[in-house]
Amino acid sequence: MQHPLKLMRCRKDRERVVILGSGWAGYTIARQLDPKKFQAVVVSPRSYFAFTPLLASTAVGTLEFRTALEPIRGRRTKFEYFQGWADGVDFKNKTVAIEEAVDDPTQSLAPTRERHANKTKHEREVEKVREAKKGTLFNLSYDKLVITVGCYSQTFNTPGVRENAYFLKDVGDARRIRNRLLACFEAAALPTTSDEMRQNLLNFAIVGGGPTGIEFSAELHDIIQEDLARIYPELIPFHHITVYDVADKVLPMFDEKLAKYAMDTFRREGISIRTKHHVEGLRIGPPEHSAEKDLGEHTCYTLKVKEEGEIGVGMVVWSTGLMNNPFVAKSMANVPDLPRASVKLLESGSKIDGSSSVSWTIQKDPKSGSVITDNRLRVKLEARGDAKDKPQAILNDVYALGDCAILDGTVYPATAQVASQKADWLAKRLNRNDIEQTRFEWKNLGVMAYIGNWNALFQGGGGVGNISGRAAWVIWRGAYLTKSVSWRNKILIPTYWFINWIFGRDISRF
Amino acid sequence: MQHPLKLMRCRKDRERVVILGSGWAGYTIARQLDPKKFQAVVVSPRSYFAFTPLLASTAVGTLEFRTALEPIRGRRTKFEYFQGWADGVDFKNKTVAIEEAVDDPTQSLAPTRERHANKTKHEREVEKVREAKKGTLFNLSYDKLVITVGCYSQTFNTPGVRENAYFLKDVGDARRIRNRLLACFEAAALPTTSDEMRQNLLNFAIVGGGPTGIEFSAELHDIIQEDLARIYPELIPFHHITVYDVADKVLPMFDEKLAKYAMDTFRREGISIRTKHHVEGLRIGPPEHSAEKDLGEHTCYTLKVKEEGEIGVGMVVWSTGLMNNPFVAKSMANVPDLPRASVKLLESGSKIDGSSSVSWTIQKDPKSGSVITDNRLRVKLEARGDAKDKPQAILNDVYALGDCAILDGTVYPATAQVASQKADWLAKRLNRNDIEQTRFEWKNLGVMAYIGNWNALFQGGGGVGNISGRAAWVIWRGAYLTKSVSWRNKILIPTYWFINWIFGRDISRF
Structure with missing residues (x-):
């Protein structure tokens, strides 16, 4: 067996930021973290970032599938990547257990339930030992952890x-x-x-x-x-x-x-x-x-x-419907025996003794089960027990954003816009090391929807500047073309719009 | 149950030409047959034509998959199409049995063995009855039949x-x-x-x-x-x-x-x-x-x-390696009791009585098992029996071309070039109704191969005009761009060549 991370271009003077997920939050932050300051490592079961607003177009061939994707690895990528699922996290020792997913046949499909749901807890434990031996399950240590694992699709248990x-x-x-x-x-x-x-x-x-x-x-x-x-x-x-x-x-x-x-x-x-x-x-x-x-x-x-x-x-x-991510539900629950240095006590936690370790629970939204963060996107804890006025704290070096996280006291929607704004903000803070001096606030840039036959809706932030019809369609196309990540797709997307308009959509199936 | 062909835009004054296969031979002839004279019906398990010389490029992402495809059905398609396998043919009553293949999971993969190979002959017979009842197996009548079913991949039974x-x-x-x-x-x-x-x-x-x-x-x-x-x-x-x-x-x-x-x-x-x-x-x-x-x-x-x-x-x-197509092997063997009018006797068959029906065998190449045709691409028959100087004949209105057919007495290679030249020739003959006045002859236009790092080989017809290196690579790209069928692909292919040269190939997997 190799040294687990032999392949990584480590630099001793850099902190390792492990990012779980490659969606709007994870991929954005990975690209924006300064590679001179941080060794970013993305862990995701998908080998790409999906530009979700264009998926509906690709589902009928108005655009080709790959125009809605950006490969995580590319010629200019400055961060590391492992294809895998986060299977657990040890906040005390700062490691994440990774289950590799290179050949996972579900890697490009909406997850609707825990991937080991058909196994009993015992079966899974036995399997884990075997997987660790085979190297399909391994630990990755982090200095900072960014949790952007997103949500699963919710079927409300509707039969079939x-x-x-x-x-x-x-x-x-x-x-x-x-x-x-x-x-x-x-x-x-x-x-x-x-x-x-x-x-x-x-x-x-x-x-x-x-x-x-x-x-x-x-x-x-x-x-x-x-x-x-x-x-x-x-x-x-x-x-x-x-x-x-x-x-x-x-x-x-x-x-x-x-x-x-x-x-x-x-x-x-x-x-x-x-x-x-x-x-x-x-x-x-x-x-x-x-x-x-x-x-x-x-x-x-x-x-x-x-x-x-x-x-x-x-x-x-x-x-x-969105369903809480099983990783959040299972692996981010109780945090026993966390040393005092791993947390930052909030006001209500000031009564806790400074030397002993305390058992915490990660704060969750009671309805969605999402992780609750403070307005600096740090995961919030509360002491375990039944006390009414439980001590609260912040888990140091652990951030959560995207659909799996809720900023305490806000009702920001679970959208790409919120996720990418949070990611932009967090990357900037980490790069500048000034997180204590500022706090995240969402700027509503409005919503858009395509409604067919070259018509769309556009509603500006705060409900002003409403536009509908052909003009909104131009804004819709313009916005997604501008927002699409790579020059490759900025060229391919209008090419396909043009080609499919002139020659029709390709109906080959394979 | 509907009238079997209710959906077809039939015209009583047109002959129906059923084309089995959508490769270089079948797709070429289908597009070139005059829709005013013939109702062409393509039957193929694939919903597209594959431009095979570009497949190697698509396999590594130099080009995208769909740039090597043309959908059989398009806005301008003038022929009918059914997605299915030819399962048998009745030369006497001029019908083909079609097994539909809309959801066939193997429809875009190289076939390596008969698709019912895991069933005994009896099991398959029982299944056929059930399929006919369900409508998944149905008969299609033809006036002219063009067999372009191609070959399977040969593994020489090498284990695994x-x-x-x-x-x-x-x-x-x-x-x-x-x-x-x-x-x-x-x-x-x-x-x-x-x-x-x-x-x-x-x-x-x-x-x-x-x-x-x-x-x-x-x-x-x-x-x-x-x-x-x-x-x-x-x-x-x-x-x-x-x-x-x-x-x-x-x-x-x-x-x-x-x-x-x-x-x-x-x-x-x-x-x-x-x-x-x-x-x-x-x-x-x-x-x-x-x-x-x-x-x-x-x-x-x-x-x-x-x-x-x-x-x-x-x-x-x-x-x-190419393996004989099971349709050719199984369904095109013996032709019992064919009325005299269904065949055209060749010289050696002149001794056959004009009124009775005769049992024939379809002539096959002993090595490859391919159908043997005359130089007008018509399927050749010989009378059954052990006689040395067996009567020979031509099966009227049945043509075979592409990799599943060999022109009697020639050693033309099993290439796209030969297949498409035969198809061009046959479409022209049928459109002009002058097949008796001419015969097919292959014109060798040379061979090309890409050998990596922007180098290729080009060898003109008859071994003259050899070019290698960068110049041959320019010819290689130019030739395939010119030969690619649709304007859609003539635009997309150079776009991808350019984009992948500038930005690199996309390595997302899904």
Whole structure:
């Protein structure tokens, strides 16, 4: 066995910052940390950063998958990377246990449950010993730890959703959707497919009326109108798109007028919106009331909606709900016997004796289970026990940001914008070593959503500067082109927009 | 059940030409048949045409996968398409049995054996009845049949090759290779990987010294030198590329001087060439003599070479040998009771009575099993029986071209060039209805091969006009850019050449 980190270009004079995750928070901070001051090490099961706002476009081929990705490793990368999952953390000895994930077949898909969920606790413990021996589980020490592990997709335990729904959180999900969508049309085009099955296969349901669900519906409408209507003209009468949401309106982050504009646009485009509807299940196969029972390989799914009963669908795209990350839930709970030097006591903790070690609990948001941080993005602790006025503290050198963390006392949304602003801020503070002199505050830059047919919504920060329609679409495209990370993608994205506008989207499946 | 072909835009005054396959022969003829004269129907398990000479480039990310593809269906497509396998043909009633393949998980991979090979003949018969009932197997009638089903990859029954080797015949193969190559480097970069395992993982073997094997080795050398050497500088000393061939030289289609130039270039680039070497097996796991026995998930493969013993390798790319297509072997054998009108008797068949039906056998090449055609690409028959001077005939309205067919008395190579020239010729003949007035003759336009580091070989038709080095590389790129089918790809291919030259290849895996 090698020295565990032989390969790393260590510099003794630099602190090692281990960053768990490669999303909006983790990737941003990794790129911005000064390599002269810090040895940054990214640990993530994904070998890339996904530019999530463009995933809906890639799911229908308006853009190619890789235009929404930035490889973590590149010719100019100044930080280290290990492909793996964080499996545990020892705050006392400052090490993270890493389970490598080089060949993980789920590495590009939305996670919906703990990856070892099918094993008992004992089985997993036995496995861990074996993995440590094989080198697939190893420890990485840190000077500073940045936790940006994000959230999983929440299915609310709706029966069949985890197994049968299509998610849209990562590029593998986008590829699955693209292949399924085109396979539904190809199967419907077979001469032996019945009209009833055609109707089922070409009925697309989107669950969740947030920006992701709305933008995907809009992109789906676009590919059907602009491309599939010319390629499969006979099949177009069979298709339908429906957006379901339990709330009484979609796009809740937009003001009334813009949300209404979106709903009117959808109505004109023939997309149905069913608010106050409750999805109760999703299974493979046609509805009970269907004439067809044995449908061969091209069967549809059946969506069960409380208000509508069973509905045959070709695909359900599930874009609602965040689930607490199992790493946060399991590995970031209790912190026993932490030496006094590892924490910074807050006012209420002043009564704690300076020499002894104390057992702490990591503060969590009771609803989401997210880690609570102070306004310098440091993880908050409280002493264990039942006392009412429990001593509180800050865990030194441990930061949490992105969807897995909540800044104490704020209601910032779980968006890329908040995550990347936090990352920008933290990288700057660490580089300048001035975290005590300032505190993070989110600057709301507004929200945008594409609503199809070259229309979008834009709402400026604080609800001012609302724009809808074609002008907002120009802003939408301009913003994402500007924000896309690499020059490579700044060239490729408009190239594909142009090519697919002129020649149509590519419908090859492989 | 619908009328089987309700969806087809039939025109009574047009003959239906069913084309089996969507490769160089099938896709070319489908696009060129005059839609006013013929209703062309393509049947292929792949939803696209693969521009095979660029696959090696896509396998390392010099080009993106879709730049080597053309979707069969597009906005301007003038022919019909069903995604399926030809499962049988009835020459008497002029129908083809189609097994649909919309969700076939192998649809983008090199086939290496009959897809129902794991079933007994009886099991398959039972299954067929069920499939016909479900509509997954259906009949398609034709007026003219064009057989362009191609060949499978030949593994010569070398133990473990089918299961463990990486092929390079289709775009799914290219994607598997790209992911495996990058995963080998990522696994070697893990701190817990031993130097011995690093050496194994980064040892790449290519079996077959034809143009595909040589071009892939060259592309592999390029990505390692141009990109991976900058991304994983510590790993470069561990890597090695070796080309194996049983013959005594590589690139047999090039003349001595050019082949020597290629071998000298490879030697300079550090690529080993082992001619007269025999691969005896390939299995997963490290060699017997290895110190490591239990290697976790990132294990290597072991290649067994007669002359060298066991060698640990990260990946074996198998690019040698064609196997007769099972459709040709099974469904195109005997043709009993064919009415006299279905055939055109050749001279030797003049003794056959004009009114009765005769039992025929389709003529095959004894070595490859390919269908033998006359010089008008029509399938040749001979009467069944043991007679020495058996009557011969032509099967009316059935054409065979591409790698599954051999023009009687010729030794044309199994290349894209021959296939597409035959397709051009046949489409023209059918459009003009003048097949009796002319015959096909191949015009050798020369051969090209990329040999790495911006060098190529070009040998003009008849062995004249040999060029090697940078100038040949310009011809190589120019030729494939010109030959690429769509404007979409004529724009995207140089865009990617430029972008990957400037910014490096994308090493994200998903």
